[in-house]
Amino acid sequence: MAKMLANRMKTLMGDLISESQSAFIPGRLITDNILVAAEVGHYLNRKQCGVVGWSAQKLDMSKAYDRMEWTFLERMLIEASVIKQCLVRYDKLSGQVVNYNKSNICFSRNTHEEDRTQVASCLEVEQATNFEKYLGLPSFVGRNKRDVFSYVEEKISQRIGSWSKKLLSQAGKEVLLKSVAQSMPTFSMSVFLLPETICQSIERTMNKFWWENGRERGIHWKAWDRLCFPKKFGGLGFKELRAFNLAMLGKQACRFLTNPGSLAARIYKARYYPTTSFVDATIGNCPSFCWRSIMAAHAIVTAGVRRRIGNGQTTLIWGHPWLPDNPSPLVQTDIPEELREARIAGLIDPRTNTWDPLILSDLFILEDVNRIIMIPVSPDYDDSWYWMGDPKGTYTVKTTLIGVLLEILRITQRVEVDPICPMCALDHEDVLHALVFCEYSTLIWNITQLPITNIATDSFSTWLMGALAVLTEEKSRLLVAVLYHIWRGRNSAVWKGAMMRPADVARGATASMQAYGSAHHRQALPDPTPMTGTKTHGNLRCYVDAGFQQGTGEATYGIVLISQEESFIAAKNGKSPFCFSPLMAEALAYKEALSWLLERNITSVCLLTDCMVLRSAVQQQNTPIYSYVGVMVDQCRTLMSLFSHISLNYVPR
Known part of the structure; x- marks a missing residue:
């Protein structure tokens, strides 16, 4: 019953619960509160001039999962006695109790000492230099960032040091590192850009744990950054912490675009980019560390977001990425100076709600016209931002992290490849030569007696299609098995400097084909039916x-x-x-x-x-x-x- 009521009320919770409540509601993140608190702490710390001092009070409620109602806090800035009365009245009406022993208040630097003492005494709370920690994270970050975030490194080092290397296999170490050690800094990384020295220190600790065996130090056979590549690219899938940190911060940055109405997005917009969008935002003067951290992922986010065209009222023709990515999401036609601020709505025929072909042909080159007419027009919807790397347009840390790692792999890969065939050492190697026309491969094909060596072509795909067209189903299976074993022989020649006899390769291919046939013996498949648990309506x-x-x-x-x-x-x-x-x-x-x-x-x-x-x-x-x-x-x-x-x-x- 409780689950049913919760599901029915879920659609109403977003409208009933105040936007200041950032947790437990779909589409909201608790880290929004951390961003707001950090920005308040930064303001109080840099407020050094002026007659009027400012303060912020951190309240701790005796009951968990409850929040302060803003209606009771509206008069908090009038005077301290009124604040005290509001808190007492709030206690009586709500049934909650403020824990004054854990609550504190901090002031801006221009607040006089006697004013601080008087207000703190009236409220019966302690003074604090800053918020210290809010929701487990520091609310203010000074110049010594390594000292502020040293607790992350210490916790991970203590946890890894408590594991017994002697009793763990490599698979067990992999599970512990991925599920425990690498997940510990996730919360901090979602808000702050950790110093690179801390990330490197944590990675050294994990690398040492991975290669050590009992009391032996162990040899580090592969660099840690190579172990961080996905498994399909030759790595082990560990997280490269700096790239993961940027991907996590990119989620916050992307929410500023896709959810501009959130409390955190509106506060940061008013502070750092009041007249522009987040795409054109800059770090600005005297920014908080949270804003610096988010801006570290600015380039990643702006490169991956696109505009979804609805009515075209808010999208710039030449200033926003809204076209297919071939060759670029931006319009390639030279911009006329008088149309620099033109919107896409001017390209849509209001009578048909489609693109106006006359305007398109007058303004754009043919390449841009062909790309524009591919974009669907939806006049009943507003323009919005979406993440290009996901079919639903939702930013995902996983896909972003893989993209960053692949870019690193592309930049750092500098391996010189010998173009000579490693099997015959007589000709330049390509796919067709290695698998078909190499002398070593030709000997294997002759042993199998498959009639495919006389197909004349310079393309392997054409050769394969021609071979499959003349072979029976059983011989086609043998063809695939032989290709696989020739490729294994080629890899053995490259990495081991040894090759099997052609007759042994042919016998191995035949054995693989027979094993595959016995393991995948065809059985009659049942007719497809709808997924169980669903109810169909009607007779059709x-x-x-x-x-x-x-x-x-x-x-x-x-x-x-x-x-x-x-x-x-x-x-x-x-x-x-x-x-x-x-x-x-x-x-x-x-x-x-x-x-x-x-x-x-x-x-x-x-x-x-x-x-x-x-x-x-x-x-x-x-x-x-x-x-x-x-x-x-x-x-x-x-x-x-x-x-x-x-x-x-x-x-x-």
């Missing part, structure tokens, strides 16, 4: 699917309508508009299916899709979708409201 089922080509953005859709007796009723297929992601193609296909069903006067149906992400996006209305997919999903929900009975279920392929 409608299957929806989409196709997407990543390189060009082209998308297609297919719809099949089937009766309860499994008999075919109707079908439709076609080409969708330009799409940015497979999820967008699936959403457009689902929207097309709904419109098609309504045209046929069908209002009771069960729709089935193989896209679990789309099904979750349609049903979870509390999770915001910032990309163009959000517009499509919202339009799908509007169409679904026109049905008497409708359900969207997942069906596996």
Whole structure:
């Protein structure tokens, strides 16, 4: 019962609970309060001049998970006696009790000492030089940043030192480092940019623990930065702490763009970029350490965000990234000086709510025109920012971290590769030569007696398609097995300086093919059915699917309508508009299916899709979708409201 009530009230909590409550509400982060407190502490510390002094009071409530109501704190700045009366009255009305032993008050530097003593005595709280720690993090950071954040390094060193190396395998060490040690600084890194010396010291501690075995010191066979690469790129997937810190701060920076109405975003905008957007913000004069930390990720965020075009009222034609990334998200046409502040709304025909072809052809080069007409126009929606690296437009630390590490790998990789074939040492190596035309490979193909060596081409893909066209299914399996074993032989020649006999390679390929066949013996597959636990409405089922080509953005859709007796009723297929992601193609296909069903006067149906992400996006209305997919999903929900009975279920392929 409690779970049911909580789920029903979840959609109302954001409107009922004050925006000053940053935790326990979807879409809000408790770190917003830390950012606000740090900015207040920074202001009090640098306030040295003026007649009027300022103070900030830190209150500790005796009951957990409760908050101070702002209605009781509005008069706190009038005089200290009124504050005391407000707190006493608040205690009586709310049933909460302020813990004065843990509460304190701090003042700006220009506040006189006698005023400080009088106010603190009236409130019965202690004076503090600053907030000390708020929610476990320092509220003010001075010049000696290593001393301020030394507690992070000490906690991790103590935790790693308590683990017994003698009783742990390498797999056990990996689990402990990833799940415990590397997660400990996450909270601090989400708000502050830790000094690079602390990150390096923590990494040295983890590296030492990884290579040591019992009392032996151990040899560090590989540098730590190489172990931090993802496993598919030859690393072990450990976190590079500096890159992880920037990725965490990027989440805060991206929220300033996607959620500008939050309390923290409005405070920082009023302080640091009152007349511009976060994209054009600078560090400014006398910034707080929180703002410096967020600005460290400014370049990462601005490079990864894009504008989602709605009505075009707030997006600059030449100043914002809003086009497909080939070659750049910015308009390539030279900017006319009189149109420097022009908005995209001027490019849209208000009668048809589509792009105006005459204006486009007059202002832009053909390349830009072709890219502009790919962008969908949604006049009923405002323009907004979204993260390009995620189909839903939501910033994710994981994808950002991988992107930073890959950039590091691209910059640091300086390996000279010998172009000579390592197997025959007679010709330059490419894929076709190594797998087909090398003397060593030719001997293996002759032993297998597969009729493929006479295919004349200079492209391996063409050769492979021609070979598969003339071979039976069984021989095609042998072909794949031989290619795999030739490649293993080539790697053995490169890294070990040794090669197997051609006859042994052929026998190994045959054995692998037979083992694969026995392990993957075909069995009759059951007919696909909707995911268990779902209820279908009506007698009709409608299957929806989409196709997407990543390189060009082209998308297609297919719809099949089937009766309860499994008999075919109707079908439709076609080409969708330009799409940015497979999820967008699936959403457009689902929207097309709904419109098609309504045209046929069908209002009771069960729709089935193989896209679990789309099904979750349609049903979870509390999770915001910032990309163009959000517009499509919202339009799908509007169409679904026109049905008497409708359900969207997942069906596996």
